């Protein structure tokens with residue numbers, strides 16, 4: 001039987017197994033060193049637009065970690 005405790009343990013186990021290629025966090029960027037401009041990151045929507053996003057993001061192609069740019073960073 002799948003209980004809530006078991007699901008929680010499975011999620012923790014899955015998270016600990018995840019490996020990232022490289023860690024480029026610290027300098028905001030739009031392009032991964034592998035050339036990809038597609039990222040996986042956590043966002044929040046309000047009124048059908050992105051109202052907030054986490055700065056930690058993962059490259060959709062190679063899985064490297066990077067820092068998402070913000071308006072202050074001047075990445076137009």
Ligand SMILES: [Zn+2]
Pocket residue numbers: 032033034035036059060061062063064
């Ligand atoms: Zn990449």
